[in-house]
Amino acid sequence: MEKRILDVNLYQNNRIYKTDRIMKNVSITILVLGLFCTSCAVVRPGEVGIKQTLGKFSKEVKVQGTVLYNPFISRVIKESTKTSNIKLVLSLPSKEGLSVNSEISILYRLQANKVASVLENLGQNYEDVITSVFRSAASDVCAKFFAKDMHSGMRADIENEILKKMKVNLELQADGVDLIAVLMKRIQLPSGLANSIERKLQAEQDAMRMEFVLDQERLEADRKIINAKGERDAQIIISEGLTKEIIRIKAIEAFRELSKSTNAKIIITDGKTPFIVGSQETEVKK
The missing domain is CATH 3.30.479.30 (Band 7 domain)
Incomplete structure (x- = not known):
């Protein structure tokens, strides 16, 4: 009786062991098949990845990271967004x-x-x-x-x-x-057009240069006219201001300055305007 019970237990243990072994083998087989049928794509920064399954694009767009797909029916297309x-x-x-x-x-x-x-x-x-x-x-x-x-x-x-x-x-x-x-x-x-444009630009530069020269000449002429008018006005003012009394005062001042000179001079005067005759110079002062 005890031997029969032992044989039954041994049979059950062997059966359980075989069942576990079969389950492990099936799990390993499924895992291997899963790994074999699954691929991974890496989407880098500056890229996007989109899965295409049996010719149809997925609505989800992967910006960065990994994308798992079945290489037999799917593929991942990566495009740059830079x-x-x-x-x-x-x-x-x-x-x-x-x-x-x-x-x-x-x-x-x-x-x-x-x-x-x-x-x-x-x-x-x-x-x-x-x-x-x-x-x-x-x-x-x-x-x-x-x-x-x-x-x-x-x-x-x-x-x-x-x-x-x-x-x-x-x-x-x-x-x-x-x-x-x-x-x-x-x-x-085109070479012909480029040469024409270059000649036109050169002519424009020459015209601008000539215009500048003419402007300078006009300014110089205006300056001379203004200077001549100033001198004329100054002479008019001086001539209008020279009275007999002022001329006499100037003559007296001239005599006084001559008297201080150490050079030998001959002074000929009518009492109004001195004429100086010397061995070295002749001066007329008013």
Whole structure:
């Protein structure tokens, strides 16, 4: 009886052990399959990640951190939300029909919460769409301006008009691309036009220089006229103030000064005005 009870207990223990072992194996298998069927994507600062499952984008956009997904049916698309720069070198038309070579920079960034709209409507090659929209807008706007305007202070107006037209055209395609600025960094005019503008500027400089010289001459002439008028007025005032009494007083003062001199002199006078005749000098004083 005791042996039978012992055999039953042993059988039950073996059965429990086998069951536990099977459960552990199943758990390990499930864990391995789970790890095998799960991947992890890391979204860094300045990026956003969006999960695409069976071709459908998730409504949730990951800003930073890790994203778990099934690599067999899903993938994580990461896009930068930093300010990006598209550089272009192209020929722009002008109002007079000339071609102006220009180096352009287009500054833009993606709006984090609207990345799905951009990818659904424009795809991952959205920069090609932005470039195409710019080419169309730039051609339409630059055709309204003369070539010389692109090389003058009107460049900022041209850039602003291109930017406005790009925003209108791009919003028809998708929402989520934030256009910041259009910069025309380098403008190369046709050689003939550049030489003409240079000659015109040189002529304007020469005209300004000649005008400056003429202004200086006019000022000098005015100065001489004013000086001559001053001298004339001074002489008139002096001649009007010379009376007989003043002349006599001046003559007496002249005699007094002559008497103090140590030089030998011959003074001939009529009592009014002295004439001095000396061996070394002849003076007339009034």
